[in-house]
Amino acid sequence: MKASVVICTYNRKEALRVTLQALKYLRYPEFEVVVVLGPCTDGSEEMLATYLPDIKLAHCDITNLSKARNIGIAQASGDIVAFLDDDGIPEPDWLDKLVRGYRRPDVGGVGGFIRNHTGLLFQAQVVVCDRYGDNQGFPSPETAQAIHRPGTRRYFSLTGCNSSFRRSVLEEIGGFDEEYAYFLDETDVCLRVVEAGYDLEMAGAAQVLHKYAASHLRNAERLPTSLYYPARSKAYFCMKFALPGDEAAARQRVASYQAETSGDMRTLHLAGKIDAATRDRLIQELEKGVVDGMEDAGQHPEGQHTLARYRPSTSLPFKPFPAILQPGERLRLALISREYLDGAVGGIAVWTRLVAEGLARRGHEVSVITRVAEGQDPTVDVVNNVWVHRISAPTFTTQANPPLPDLPDDIRAGCYAVYNEALRIAAHRGLDLISFPIWDLEGLACATSGQFKTVMSLHTTYGLALPHKPEWQRNATIRSTLVDKMIAAERLVLRSGVPLLANSHSVLADIRSCYGLATAGATVVPHGLGDAGPGSAPAIAPGQLNVLYVGRFEYRKGIDLLLEAIPGLAAARPELTFTLVGENRPVAGEKDYKGEFESRHADAPWLDRVRFTGPMSAEALQQAYQACDIFVAPSRYESFGLIFVEASVFAKTVIGPDVGGVKEIITDGQNGLLFTPGDAQALGAVLKRAIEDAPLRASLSRAARRRYETDYTADLMVERLEAYYRERMRAAT
The missing domain is CATH 3.40.50.2000 (Glycogen Phosphorylase B;)
Structure with a gap:
């Protein structure tokens, strides 16, 4: 089945750019991208021009998400229409997992799980709504116990950031109801899909990272900047879908929602997160939204389903979105570096960044496992098309598998933390190869486990550094608890047969001399750097x-x-x-x-x-x-x-x-x-x-x-490493 990915956007140029770049790494073979541009003033249209003719670009003249989605559906030529927010980053297999949910012809829509801005915690897994738009979250479809039949009071609500529907079903029900400018628009569609006799499915493995970019309705801290449209949508939804005899209960639910939300605004004010004027304005918007939503439900009991008006006079051809590399040609690689970005200037950190970003630019799926900054929480993020996994730095662990040699407690704990994260990446995203530096042996558990193909890059080692570290030489405790243990472990792994990647012939010779080892079979790929601009600038001042x-x-x-x-x-x-x-x-x-x-x-x-x-x-x-x-x-x-x-x-x-x-x-x-x-x-x-x-x-x-x-140059280094990593994969296979 062909798929159309529809993204509706309004003044989120930079977030949208990241989302569009992420789509180049999707593995699904047949999909197109439709971007519906709202009345933007931030240069989004100029940015999108750089993606033409690879995308379909349409325009929506007002900030009404339902209208924008309908315009996107009308532009779509795929069998499946998948909706993605302009601050969402899909996993490479996202679309594969969504489309797989349509194996039965009665399935009208499939949704996936959404991770929040941390990249680790779930914003939404399985969401079940009632006929008043109130929702409950569940960890799995089985525990949710949704009932998908007309008149249901419990159905899957596919969150707009990660939802999909058969295009034929969307056309059958008339698309989105444009009474919803924002909020509950996709929930309305889900309920109408069920009322039309179709089933909804959840694909937990189809995951999207939601970055929570600021919008015209919420700020960067996710605090509301306006409540009118959400309140209007809530009141409208409650009255529209109340079953016969439930109208009074629906009105009571609207009143309860208004009271609860007013209380939330007062709490935000007491907590110092909004000022009194903002509190009062938001409560006034809430009241007006509720009144208008109730009136809209009376005036438009069947809703405003205007999808047909946006259909072009002739069917639009499917426009495949080009990948940088086809999935079968990509490396799925993890690089390990204790430091990464955030001002890191160490040699290994700089090298890792250049390699990771360089390989990603060539279309490979690259992950980096690194340490989180002190005082910060672990995260998963996408930075310059690289999946960056920042893990905590434990100082001790009782974990004992896979077995490791005698290591300092913190080094040992770090090895297992890296290994555990690599397992998580492999299970979720897949890994062909792991490359780790010899310094601190952070990838040692990955190498000894037998579960991963690994490469160890050679840099300065503890053995090579010892003669130039007087503080190590003079301190017997440091020697016995750190240095000697690390040198012994380095010798062990150098003898283990793990493939070696050296940055110079000299380091190979020095390691051979230091550890009394042969290093036959090691490959030398010199480091490189990006070009910051040739030429020499003048000295600090004339004559100096x-x-x-x-x-x-x-x-x-x-x-x-x-x-x-x-x-x-x-x-x-x-x-x-x-x-x-x-x-x-x-x-x-x-x-x-x-x-x-x-x-x-x-x-x-x-x-x-x-x-x-x-x-x-x-x-x-x-x-x-x-x-x-x-x-x-x-x-x-x-x-x-x-x-x-x-x-x-x-x-x-x-x-x-x-x-x-x-x-x-x-x-x-x-x-x-x-x-x-x-x-x-x-x-x-x-x-x-x-x-x-x-x-x-x-x-x-x-x-x-x-x-x-x-x-x-960095390009030359990355080209050589790309060939080397491919060779190691073939040799390991």
């Missing part, structure tokens, strides 16, 4: 030269080496400015590098030219890169060194240590300068050379940009 450092203030990142080199350079070169970006939060055993430096050089005349900025937003960091002339990161170890690629994007002179993956990015004297790692004097000498030689800086900067364009 700016050196930029980006990284945590810790021994492994070599901040001590740079702070040792700065005084001599700054004293000798008055045009020199140093900008140091990163978190200065000393951990146990680490120095307060910023505090000690400022204390030691408090009287230095050049101190005001050394600026400690703290962490920066992504936008501010881009500006810092654009404003610098020289970028330096004197790390004692980097498995790859993504920050050097980041500086190369902006065509900067890059200086780094001759170690790890850095030496694969920088060819000394060609597209950057290398120095002996851990040597402050060598660092100072290389900085001095770059500072004093403007032609050299210009040459190195141009070459850095060229190297980025040829070897390290």
Whole structure:
């Protein structure tokens, strides 16, 4: 059966854009998209023009949802008409599961479950209504005990955000009753479908994430901004569907609704959520809506079913909505990263975001399992076409399956939390492959369970970091309870045969040396970055030269080496400015590098030219890169060194240590300068050379940009990873 997805929209341009993008990932083979545009003033029509001719676009001149739905039905050419709100995001299999409910010819409509803005909790599962529009929620159709026959007092009410009907049935009953501008419009249709002798079904697996965008009737906090239309609809519905002899009960129900809703508005006022003027206005609108609804029921006892007037003179051809990739060509992939978005600048977090969004742009179904921010609740959301699952970070668990090696309690609990979420994704959305980083082994339970095909990406490990972490070396408790356990577990998983994905040849060699292992069969795919714009911006001010450092203030990142080199350079070169970006939060055993430096050089005349900025937003960091002339990161170890690629994007002179993956990015004297790692004097000498030689800086900067364009773009990385993940799926199969 062919399906038509109808979306009615009014001034929700950005939410609508997200919804339309989500439709590109539906798996159902034959569907079209009909968008009915209300009297919008927010640029929605201009945005929708970018989707033409892939969608059918119609217009509704007033803010009447029933009229808009009727216009959409008239434009539809599918056998099934599925309604989706303009702030709803369907799961990829949503339409498949809805259409499957029409196996019997007597089924007139099928609805699905709706998750609220958290992506986890249900806004609605099975909703049963009576003839007054009052509803009850149930977890399953069996417990709801609906009775679908004429004269029923209990029937499924399919929520408009996730409902569907046979187009022939909608035409038979005359479509939506345009007395309902908003609220109970779909409930009215459901009852009339049942009265016409058809059955209604619920497909719990057909799920939609409802984002609750603000509208002309409610704000972003879901507080009402107007009660007129809901009150009018409620009164009208009660009187329209009262069975013979129930008219007095219907009027009493309307009076009770009015009293209850007035009380709710007073409660909102007492809670400080609305002011007195808003309270009084809403109660007045409520009263007028009830009066008008009662009158409408008397004047139009059969309703206003005007679907026929919107039918075109000739039938419209079905217009298939194009997918980016056909379902059989897609990867269903989960990436694991402790941090994701929200300003995360760590190498694994940046890499995960670029890979996830890059693969999603190519049409793959991508999920990310990450940690929720401290103090926040778990959520599931769609961000740039990626399903982002933010899970809580437990510190302990009694879970023991699948078995894991001896791990620190919090790491162990995190492994199981990731595994449990992966099971949920696999059961609901399907998973072909899980990719997880070696750091913290967050995907270890997924790998050892035997239930998933997995890939482990190689980055800096505990074993590689240990020589450069004096706070670990000096603390016997940290060594025994954390570091030694993690190194042993890393060795175990490296020997397990899990497929390995490396970011550099150097990290492979270093891991082989550190763990005494062969790494045959590992694949190297260098990291890449998106293009923030080529070319070098002017220095901070005419005649000045700016050196930029980006990284945590810790021994492994070599901040001590740079702070040792700065005084001599700054004293000798008055045009020199140093900008140091990163978190200065000393951990146990680490120095307060910023505090000690400022204390030691408090009287230095050049101190005001050394600026400690703290962490920066992504936008501010881009500006810092654009404003610098020289970028330096004197790390004692980097498995790859993504920050050097980041500086190369902006065509900067890059200086780094001759170690790890850095030496694969920088060819000394060609597209950057290398120095002996851990040597402050060598660092100072290389900085001095770059500072004093403007032609050299210009040459190195141009070459850095060229190297980025040829070897390290995000598109190239994603293309290589797409091929690699497909290969791993075939090999695992």
